Amino acid sequence: MQRLILVLGILLLLAGAIGLAHPTFTYNKKEDVAKIGPIQATVEHEKIVEIPMALSILLVVTGIGLTVFGLKGKK
Numbered sequence: 656m657q658r659l660i661l662v663l664g665i666l667l668l669l670a671g672a673i674g675l676a677h678p679t680f681t682y683n684k685k686e687d688v689a690k691i692g693p694i695q696a697t698v699e700h701e702k703i704v705e706i707p708m709a710l711s712i713l714l715v716v717t718g719i720g721l722t723v724f725g726l727k728g729k730k
Contacts, residue, residue, distance in 0.1 A: 663727030668718025
């Protein structure tokens with residue numbers, strides 16, 4: 656159980672650090688708009704996702720807490 660808490664803490668810490676370092680990312684989404692027989696029309700949209708800074712900070716703090724708790728539990 657202690658190992659699981661330690662690994663979860665490290666993962667949350669890394670996710671928060673990545674969110675602070677790179678708060679936005681983009682991805683492309685293809686959408687079918689028409690299909691008539693063998694002819695198919697698609698549209699590609701570029702989506703931008705912003706990660707809130709408060710969420711990233713919360714992940715870092717929680718990750719540090721779980722990591723410290725996981726290390727203290729092993730002793």
